[in-house]
Amino acid sequence: MWPLLSPLAFVLVMSFxxxxxxxxGAQALFWAFCAAMGASMANIFVIYTDTSIVRVFLVTACMFAATSLWGYVTKANLLRFSSFLMMGLFGLLIAGLVNLFLKSPALYYVYSIVGVFIFTAFSAFDAQRIRVTYPQLAAYEGPEMTAKRSVYDALSLYLNFINLFQFLLQFMGVRNSND
Structure with missing residues (x-):
């Protein structure tokens, strides 16, 4: 059970x-978080086929790169969508908790699709947020705080990638026959 809950503890400590x-300390926590996240995701190799995992990983990498690049270069103001993205994230969390009890395949399917859209949008949003706010923060904060914020931003992008990967795996992954 600890591998499933430990990533949340790391995120809370780093955020607050x-x-x-x-x-x-922030860098050490980030790397420890990456290790804990790897341990918590190890069960995907039992549930999904190796080929499926590789295919979904490549799709995730391409989607993440494309949306992050678009978020970085676009002139459209994506920062105005922050409240909608947070509401979507909380809605996704609530739907996931509800489906733990309902165990509805239809809700699970919709949940996976919505998760893909939300974390794709978060990838573009965070890339633009980092591009826009980093120079401003660097001007007002010292180099130490700016460097700590870059670790936090790396955590945000990492979480976007991991969540996008997990939702795409739920949606597109081929399960092992013994599962």
Whole structure:
């Protein structure tokens, strides 16, 4: 059970303790989070075929790269969608909790599709947010805080990629025959 819950603990500590952590502490927490996330995702190799995992990983990498690049270069203001994205994220969380009890295949399917859309949008949003806010923050904060924020931004992008991968795997993944 700890591998499933430990990534959440790392995210909470990094989010709420960013001002109190040293740069080295933030970086160490980020790498520890990556290791915990890897441990929590190890079960996908039992559930899905190896070919399916590789295929979905490549699709995820292409989608993430394309949407992040678009978010970075577009002139459209994506930052105005932050409240909609957060509402979508909370709605997704609630739908996931409800479906733990209902176990509805139809809701699971819709949940996966909505998750793909939300984290695709978050990838573009975060890329633009980083491009727009980083120079402003660098001008007002010291180099230590700017570096800590870059670790936090790396965490945001990493979470977008991982969540997009997991939702695409739920949607497109081929399960092992013994599952």
């Amino acid at each position: 303790g960013l001002n109190r952590l040293s740069l080295q």
